[in-house]
Each structure stands twice: as structure tokens, then as C-alpha cells.
Amino acid sequence: MSIELIIFICMLATFALSIFLFKMPAGVSLMLAAVVGALIGGQGFPVRHLVEGGFGFLEAILIISTAMIFMRVMQETGALAGVSRGILRLFYRQPTLLIIVITLFVMFPGMLTGLSSTCILTTGALVAPILINIGMQRLAVGALIAMAAVFGEVAPPISIPVMIIGGGVDMPYIGFGLPLLLVSLPPALITALYFRFRYLPDYNVAKVKVYLDSTDGEKYGFKLYIPIIFVILYMIGEIRFHEFVPHLGVPLIFIIGTILGLLTRRGVKLIDVSRTALRSAMPVMAILVGVGMFLQILALTGVRGYLAVTALGLPEGIRYLAAGLMPFMGSAYGSASIIGVPLVYVFIGKSTLVVTAVLVLMAALGDLMPPPALLCAYSSQIIEEPNHFRILKKCIIPMAISMAIGLLILVFAQEIANLIL
Amino acid sequence: MIKNNLSTIIITVITATMGVIAAVSFGKMHHPEELFPSEGLTGKVMLSDYFEGIKGTNGDTEVYLFDSGVEGGTALVCGGAHPNEAASFLSAVVILENLRVTCGRVFIIPRLNNSAFTCSDPMEGFPASYEIPTKYGTRRFRLGSRVTNPLDQWPDPLVFSQYPSNQQLSGFETRNINRSYPGRADGNLTERIAYAIVQLIEKEKVNIAFDIHESSPEVPIVNVIVYHENYEEVAMGAILGLEMAGLQFSPETSPKNFHGLSHREWGDYTNAIPFLMETSNPSMGRLRGRTDVDLVLRGYCDNYKKAKETGALRIAYREDTGEPIAHRVGRHIAGVVELINSYNLYYPDMQIVIENLPDYDMIMEKGVGEFLNN
Numbered sequence: 001m002s003i004e005l006i007i008f009i010c011m012l013a014t015f016a017l018s019i020f021l022f023k024m025p026a027g028v029s030l031m032l033a034a035v036v037g038a039l040i041g042g043q044g045f046p047v048r049h050l051v052e053g054g055f056g057f058l059e060a061i062l063i064i065s066t067a068m069i070f071m072r073v074m075q076e077t078g079a080l081a082g083v084s085r086g087i088l089r090l091f092y093r094q095p096t097l098l099i100i101v102i103t104l105f106v107m108f109p110g111m112l113t114g115l116s117s118t119c120i121l122t123t124g125a126l127v128a129p130i131l132i133n134i135g136m137q138r139l140a141v142g143a144l145i146a147m148a149a150v151f152g153e154v155a156p157p158i159s160i161p162v163m164i165i166g167g168g169v170d171m172p173y174i175g176f177g178l179p180l181l182l183v184s185l186p187p188a189l190i191t192a193l194y195f196r197f198r199y200l201p202d203y204n205v206a207k208v209k210v211y212l213d214s215t216d217g218e219k220y221g222f223k224l225y226i227p228i229i230f231v232i233l234y235m236i237g238e239i240r241f242h243e244f245v246p247h248l249g250v251p252l253i254f255i256i257g258t259i260l261g262l263l264t265r266r267g268v269k270l271i272d273v274s275r276t277a278l279r280s281a282m283p284v285m286a287i288l289v290g291v292g293m294f295l296q297i298l299a300l301t302g303v304r305g306y307l308a309v310t311a312l313g314l315p316e317g318i319r320y321l322a323a324g325l326m327p328f329m330g331s332a333y334g335s336a337s338i339i340g341v342p343l344v345y346v347f348i349g350k351s352t353l354v355v356t357a358v359l360v361l362m363a364a365l366g367d368l369m370p371p372p373a374l375l376c377a378y379s380s381q382i383i384e385e386p387n388h389f390r391i392l393k394k395c396i397i398p399m400a401i402s403m404a405i406g407l408l409i410l411v412f413a414q415e416i417a418n419l420i421l
Numbered sequence: 422m423i424k425n426n427l428s429t430i431i432i433t434v435i436t437a438t439m440g441v442i443a444a445v446s447f448g449k450m451h452h453p454e455e456l457f458p459s460e461g462l463t464g465k466v467m468l469s470d471y472f473e474g475i476k477g478t479n480g481d482t483e484v485y486l487f488d489s490g491v492e493g494g495t496a497l498v499c500g501g502a503h504p505n506e507a508a509s510f511l512s513a514v515v516i517l518e519n520l521r522v523t524c525g526r527v528f529i530i531p532r533l534n535n536s537a538f539t540c541s542d543p544m545e546g547f548p549a550s551y552e553i554p555t556k557y558g559t560r561r562f563r564l565g566s567r568v569t570n571p572l573d574q575w576p577d578p579l580v581f582s583q584y585p586s587n588q589q590l591s592g593f594e595t596r597n598i599n600r601s602y603p604g605r606a607d608g609n610l611t612e613r614i615a616y617a618i619v620q621l622i623e624k625e626k627v628n629i630a631f632d633i634h635e636s637s638p639e640v641p642i643v644n645v646i647v648y649h650e651n652y653e654e655v656a657m658g659a660i661l662g663l664e665m666a667g668l669q670f671s672p673e674t675s676p677k678n679f680h681g682l683s684h685r686e687w688g689d690y691t692n693a694i695p696f697l698m699e700t701s702n703p704s705m706g707r708l709r710g711r712t713d714v715d716l717v718l719r720g721y722c723d724n725y726k727k728a729k730e731t732g733a734l735r736i737a738y739r740e741d742t743g744e745p746i747a748h749r750v751g752r753h754i755a756g757v758v759e760l761i762n763s764y765n766l767y768y769p770d771m772q773i774v775i776e777n778l779p780d781y782d783m784i785m786e787k788g789v790g791e792f793l794n795n
Contacts, residue, residue: 004710041711049546051443056543059576113579158580163591169640173589174678239580249576292544300546302710305724309708312733319733334544338707342639345734 003041004306011037011294011303015371026388027286030371034293041301053296057288059251060117064284064378066254067121068277070231073261075125076268079224084130089212095134095203096196102127103148103192107184110152112236113250114160116332116367119149120378122231128382134208140199142379143394146368147191149375150402153332153364154357155184158239161336161360169344171352178420179357183409187361187402194398227260284377291372295334308338312346319346320407326362327369327403335363347410351417358410365402368395450539450549454562456483456514456531457794459777461521463488468530471624472617474606479573480614482535484621485517486528493525494628494764494771497621497693498757501532502599502683504565505547506635507717508700508749511562511789513633515750516757516778518794525773528625533632534598534614536573538565546712547704553718553746554788557795564717568596574610584608586680599632602686622691628771629655629764630693632683633753637706638725638738640699645673646756647697649688656696658763659756668755668781670698694764698756700749701737720744750789751781 011033018029034053038046074080087105091098106127110119124145131141153159156177163173234253237245248256262268298304307329311322323343329335340359347355367375373392380388409416423430458465464486469476471484500513513531520527532538541547541564552559571577574596581595582588584605594600596611604615622630636643648656653674660670675684675695687695703709703722710716710724721743729736738744758778765772779792 047439047442048446048549051439052447052541052543115579158589160579160591163580163589163594166590235579238578239582242578242582247576247578250579251576295544296546299544300712302712302724305707305709305722309724309728309731312708312728313731341707342728342734345639345641 002306004301004303007037007040007301008298008303008306010040011297012371025283025286026371026373026377027283027288027290030287030290030294033371034290034297037294037297037301037303041297043297043300046300049296049300050293053293054289056292056295061285061288062251063115063254064117064121064281064288065278066251066258067118068281068381069274070227070254070258070261071121071125072273072277073258073268073270074228076273077224077261077265079228079261079264080126081129082224083126083228085212087127088130088134088208092134092208092212093205095200095205096193098134099144099196099200100189100192102131103144103151103188106145106148107152107155107188109232109235110149111155112158112239114153114158114163115250116149116153116364116375117378118250119152120145120375120382124149124379125382132383133211134200135203136195136199138383138385139390139394140195142376142383142385142391143398144191144195145382146375146379146391147395147398148188149379150364150367151184151188151191153367154180154361155188156180159360161332161340161363162356164333164336165340165344165356165359169341171356175353175421176357179354179417180360182354182416182420183357183361183406187398187405190401190405191398194401223264226264227257230260231257280381284374284381287372287374287377291331291374294371295331304338308342311339312342320410322346323359323362323410324403324407326359327365327399329363329366330369330372331374332364332367335366336360339363347413350413351421353421354413354417355410358406358413361402361406365399368392368399446549447540450541450563450565453532453538454560456517458485458517459519459521459794461487461777468614468617468621471620472606472613474613475610475617478610479536479539479570480534480610482530482532484528484530486526487520487522488526489522489524489774491524494768494773495526495528495625496761496773497528497530497625497627497630498633499530499533499618499631499683500633501530501538502534502632503567503597503634504532504534504538504563505542505567505705506702507551507562507564507704508635508702508746508753509633511553511746512750512753512757515754515784515789515792519777519779519792520775521777523774523776525771526625527773527775528621528627530618533618534569534611536569536610536614537567537598538563540566540570540572542566542568548712548714548717551714551717553790553793555790555793555795560790560793560795568593569598569611571596583681584612588680590681599634599683600681602681602683603690619687619690622687622693627691627693628768629761629773630683630687630695631757631760632695632697634697634699635702635705635749636699638701638703638736638744639706639708639728639734641735642673643699643701643737644669644752645671645699646760647673647675647684647699649675649684649695650677651688652694655694655760655763655767658766659759662759662762663755666755666759666781668752670752670756696760698753700752701744702749703738703744718746720746720749747784747789751779751784754778754784755781
């Protein structure tokens with residue numbers, strides 16, 4: 001058995017023992033796993049590497065903390081409830097269409113920003129109350145939002161994992177619109193239908209109507225929605241009209257949105273709201289610090305390369321399995337960079353655009369998977385479920401369906417490219 | 422009180438201690454290594470002398486001039502565009518510390534993206550520095566990041582729209598100087614550095630320009646000379662010369678639809694003949710094993726041997742010897758020399774004659790350190 005495999009098994013065992021036996025938080029467990037990996041890998045206690053890895057997701061941590069404060073303020077002002085009611089009022093008579101619209105709505109910020117987390121923290125948080133109130137189980141709501149966030153990250157026009165793979169193989173981000181739509185939209189629709197018929201079989205229009213009428217509360221008019229409109233439009237503007245819209249960065253956009261939110265309704269206490277928001281986001285932020293350390297030690301000790309070479313070394317006939325292993329890397333960006341880049345070369349001879357799009361779908365599913373299970377962790381914050389692995393469990397079937405669709409497209413990548421490109 | 426908050430106090434103390442230790446380590450990256458130019462050096466200016474917009478920033482960097490005093494052409498040699506590519510920087514340093522010019526002029530910028538030398542890439546596990554033994558003692562060199570330090574340019578956009586092509590790349594690439602050419606005077610720091618370099622090329626009427634790089638063994642564009650389509654004959658002449666010396670380089674035309682790279686934009690926006698060279702560096706690869714100084718310098722990695730045996734990828738890796746630093750630096754210097762020789766054949770009125778650079782065999786035999794001064 002190679003030393004890298006031993007290190008990897010020890011890291012996973014440390015993580016599992018820490019989280020399941022000693023009931024430590026996931027973030028702390030990841031940090032402990034990183035320390036154990038470094039020690040077994042002969043690196044001692046590499047302070048510089050642990051700190052550097054811990055800062056690997058600094059931007060994501062800033063986005064989450066500011067987004068959580070923003071969403072809490074929106075909750076306090078009543079904007080969240082207002083948007084939920086609006087969507088529900090429009091589509092409540094057709095539940096299947098309602099779930100499809102909600103899925104696409106959750107995907108929307110990810111399509112524009114390329115970040116899956118924004119789907120959960122913005123539109124996901126908006127629709128969660130709707131789904132819960134029309135009778136869907138909480139865990140299923142969390143799972144549907146997490147799955148939609150994955151598809152949002154993949155769908156065009158902006159897909160950062162494609163750009164990461166493109167950066168690795170010197171391929172410009174051109175011509176990916178249709179291939180990305182092909183690998184994201186059908187699985188998204190199937191997932192929406194799966195959740196509709198599996199977890200909302202007894203939808204009752206009359207009951208929902210009663211709920212709608214009972215929740216028509218105080219109205220504050222259009223100004224309540226200005227912060228949400230500002231945040232969404234500014235994010236789009238930064239990307240689509242970058243020559244005219246100054247670059248602020250996502251955290252600052254959320255901060256400005258928060259300030260606007262405070263101006264739309266009196267009585268919202270920023271300190272209290274921020275404290276609550278950051279307290280609820282703390283486990284996710286700790287996970288991100290832990291994941292950064294974990295990935296740094298994987299690279300430092302050679303485990304990362306070992307995993308990638310093992311995937312490449314699979315026999316010719318089952319090479320597609322290497323693509324199927326991508327979600328198990330536990331991070332979309334990590335998976336795209338580590339396995340995605342070599343796999344583009346493995347499948348040379350097929351349409352690179354379609355192959356890359358499939359690999360991105362596979363990589364994006366990694367955001368659901370442990371050890372970090374980031375999207376499940378975010379989603380658990382939204383539905384207030386302490387154990388995010390219970391959300392992952394609900395995602396297994398739609399994940400499997402999405403992977404099957406992806407692999408099918410991969411097998412016939414060239415033929416499909418001939419048809420659509 | 423203390424008892425109730427004991428765990429908080431312990432965690433705070435541990436975190437603060439780790440922070441201080443890491444800060445000391447990262448702080449060392451802000452101390453540039455001393456360079457010892459050869460006696461042929463005739464001048465040293467700063468890149469900001471060509472564009473004020475980077476003065477006082479970490480993007481400003483030294484520009485070394487070797488002027489023969491004999492009328493001829495002008496060459497520019499750039500290393501350290503990506504400071505995580507050790508042979509890129511070291512090749513420029515070896516040229517700087519040995520060069521004599523007898524016709525024309527040569528400019529050398531060893532730390533092209535100076536800011537990127539002050540940080541490393543998170544989650545890659547790279548060592549902060551490496552040491553090379555020389556005749557005069559050991560010299561330490563920093564192994565930096567592929568991109569500008571975020572302390573100098575932050576935050577990244579979600580999507581980087583390259584100027585002026587509007588080509589979209591991942592936001593991280595906004596700090597990559599080799600995606601930022603031709604640059605712009607009012608852009609971010611990386612774009613301003615790129616702009617300053619283009620200003621230098623234009624003001625000094627550079628005829629031939631080199632951008633020295635390294636790449637992962639699994640990337641197809643490795644062990645190559647990338648050339649602008651207008652100057653194919655110069656590249657082919659050099660590749661033939663290198664072939665005769667036993668060094669194989671593949672010719673690669675600069676893609677017309679991939680913007681921001683030196684070989685594309687220097688060729689499109691200036692009169693210089695641009696060349697970009699890549700060697701195979703296993704320490705940069707995604708398939709690499711344990712990441713340490715030995716891998717950076719010895720370039721030997723079993724993972725690449727195994728990956729090559731799978732036949733799944735085209736991998737530029739020599740199973741028997743690996744890709745040691747002497748081999749990589751030797752190839753780059755041989756490439757520069759042959760490209761200048763080839764240029765001289767096609768542009769006899771603007772000759773550049775350089776001397777005293779070690780050839781590939783000398784570097785392989787004696788090691789890189791033999792050609793470093795003190």
C-alpha cells in the first residue's frame with residue numbers, strides 16, 4: 001500500500017472519528033484530519049501550510065458572512081416573505097410548474113455569478129419558506145435547493161469551473177453556452193419533477209390558497225425589494241457591463257444591500273441581526289477554513305496527485321469511471337482543477353466543449369459531497385437543520401440521475417456535438 | 422470567569438501563535454533575493470521609468486541594461502512572469518549574471534511580476550523558497566505565486582473580462598500578467614504592469630522579446646517555442662539549430678483567439694518579435710506527488726512515470742532522469758541563444774550579438790549554481 005493511500009485513509013478516519021465519535025464540528029474535524037495527514041506525511045506540524053490553506057477560501061468566507069447578514073436583514077424587513085408570497089401567488093394553482101419555476105429561480109444567481117453558494121444564500125433562502133409552507137419536508141427542501149445550486153453553477157452564461165478547466169488547458173471560454181445548457185437543464189428539470197412527485201404528492205390547492213390569504217400581512221410597497229433588486233442587478237452589471245459598472249466585489253455588494261435594507265424599514269437592529277447571522281454562518285465558515293487546510297495537506301503530501309493518477313490509471317474500458325469519481329473529490333473547483341484538467345486530455349478525440357461541460361457537471365456535484373459537503377452545509381443553515389448529512393442523503397437519487405445523464409452525454413459527446421454545435 | 426472561557430482562551434492563544442509563526446514566514450517573502458549582474462551591465466532602471474503608474478507599488482521591478490555601444494538591435498529577456506515557475510526566474514538570473522553583449526542591446530527583467538514573488542498559491546503546498554549551492558556559498562531564491570499578490574490587487578471579479586478583447590476568463594486570472602497584455606494605464610495593478618512592459622518595448626524599440634515560462638508535464642504546450650504567426654521563419658530557424666544541438670522544441674503558433682498572452686499581444690501591439698518558451702516542471706503539475714524543494718529542483722516524480730505508463734495522457738516527462746532544474750534552465754538559455762542567432766540571420770541590419778552564456782551541456786555538467794555569482 002502506498003504511503004499516500006495510508007495518509008489519505010488516516011485523514012478520512014480522523015475526520016470520521018472526530019465528527020461521529022467525538023461529535024466535533026465538521027470544520028474542526030477537517031483541521032484535525034489535516035494535522036494528522038501532515039504528521040503521517042512526515043511534514044511535522046507545518047504551521048505555514050495550515051495557515052495558508054486556512055486562507056484558501058477567504059473570499060468565500062467573506063461572501064457567506066456578508067450574504068448571511070444581508071439575508072437576515074431582508075428577513076427582518078419582510079422582503080423575503082414578500083417575494084415568497086409573490087412567487088407562490090403566481091404559480092400556486094400548478095404545483096409542477098411551481099416547483100420547476102422555483103428550481104430555475106434558485107439556479108438564477110449561480111448562472112450569473114458562477115457561484116453555487118450564492119444560489120442557496122439568496123434565492124434559495126427566498127424560496128425555502130414557500131416550499132416548507134406548501135407541505136414539502138424540510139430536508140427535501142434543503143436537498144432541492146442544494147441540487148438547484150449545483151445546476152446553477154454549471155449552467156450558462158457564467159460557469160467558473162469551465163473557466164478553471166479552460167485555464168488549465170489554455171482553452172478560451174467561448175462556445176460553451178449550448179453544451180452547458182445541455183448538461184444542466186435536463187437534470188435540473190428531472191430533479192424538480194423528482195422532488196415534486198416524491199415529496200409533494202398531496203399538494204392541495206385549496207390549503208395553499210388558505211395559507212396565502214392568511215399570510216397577507218403588512219405591505220411596505222416596492223421600496224422593500226430595492227436591496228434585493230440592487231444586489232442581483234449589480235452582480236449582473238459587474239459581469240455583463242464591466243466597462244461601466246465599477247468593480248466592488250461580492251462582499252461589498254452584499255454590504256451595500258444590507259445598508260439599503262436598513263433604510264427601507266425602521267427598527268431593524270443591525271448589531272443583533274449581524275450577530276445572529278454570523279453565529280449561524282460560523283459552522284460553514286469553519287468548514288471552509290478546514291477544507292482549505294485539508295486540501296493544502298493533500299497537495300503537500302502528494303495525496304492529491306496520487307488520487308488523480310489513480311483515476312487516470314483506470315483500465316481503458318472503464319475510463320469513464322474516472323469522470324464518475326469527480327464528485328467524490330468534495331469540491332467543484334478542486335475537482336475541476338485536479339481531475340478535470342487531465343480528463344479533458346483523456347477524452348481528446350471527442351468534442352472538447354461537450355466533454356468539458358460534462359466534467360463540470362460532475363465536478364459541481366462534488367460541492368454536495370463530504371468531507372466538506374458545502375452546499376448541504378449552507379442549505380442546512382437555511383432550513384435550520386443541524387445535521388447537514390441528512391440533506392446529502394436526500395440528494396443521493398437526483399445526484400445519481402444527474403451523473404447518469406452526464407456519463408451518457410460523455411459517451412456520445414462527439415455525436416451530440418455534431419448535432420448541436 | 423477564566424474557567425468558563427478556558428476553551429476560548431486556549432483556541433485564541435493557539436490561533437494567535439500560529440498566526441505569528443506564519444506571518445514571520447510569509448514576511449520573508451517580501452525580502453527580495455540579491456542579484457549579481459555580470460560586468461557587462463551598463464545600466465539599471467525601474468520599470469516605472471517607462472510608466473509612472475506603477476511607481477511605489479510592489480509591481481515596480483528592476484530593468485537591467487546591457488548596452489554594447491555598437492549599433493544594432495535590441496532584445497528583451499523576461500523571467501518571473503509566474504514566480505512559481507522556478508526555471509523561468511533562474512534562467513533570467515543566469516543570463517543576467519553571465520551576459521556580455523558585443524553588438525546591440527539587451528534588457529533583462531528577472532522579476533517580471535514582482536508582486537507575485539511576495540506570496541504563494543493557497544492549497545498548492547508549495548515551498549516558500551529553494552536554495553542553490555554556488556561556488557561562493559548557498560543562495561536562496563523565493564518560489565512565489567502564479568499571480569499578483571492579493572494584498573496588492575483585491576478583490577478579484579467573479580469573471581475576468583480581458584482588456585481590450587473582452588474575452589472572459591475565471592476571476593483569478595485577473596491577477597495573471599500573462600493574460601493582461603497589452604495592459605492599460607488606468608487598469609488594475611497587473612494591467613498597469615503589463616502596460617509598463619509594452620511601453621518599454623515601444624520606447625526602447627525592442628526587436629525581439631522573450632517571455633520565459635514553465636508548465637505542467639501534462640499540458641500539451643510544453644517544451645515548446647510559441648511564436649507569433651508573422652515570425653514563423655525565425656522560430657523555425659531556431660528550432661532547427663536547437664535540433665542540431667540535440668534539443669527538441671516543438672513549434673507552436675500563438676492562437677489568434679486566445680488573448681492577453683505575451684506571444685499574442687506583444688506581436689499585435691508592438692513591433693517586437695515575441696517568443697514564449699515553456700519547459701516541463703513536475704512540481705507545477707496536478708499529478709505531482711509530495712510537494713517539496715526536492716521536486717522543484719530535481720524534478721523527479723514517480724507519479725508522472727506512472728501517469729505516462731497509463732498512456733491516458735501525452736506527458737512531457739523523462740522517466741529516467743526527471744526534469745531537473747539544470748535541464749530546464751539549460752533549455753531556456755539555449756532557446757534564447759538560438760532564437761537570437763536565427764533573428765540575426767533574418768535581420769542582419771539589426772544584429773544582436775551576445776556572449777559568455779553557458780550552453781546546455783555545461784549547465785547539465787556543472788549545475789546551475791556554477792553560473793551564479795556572489
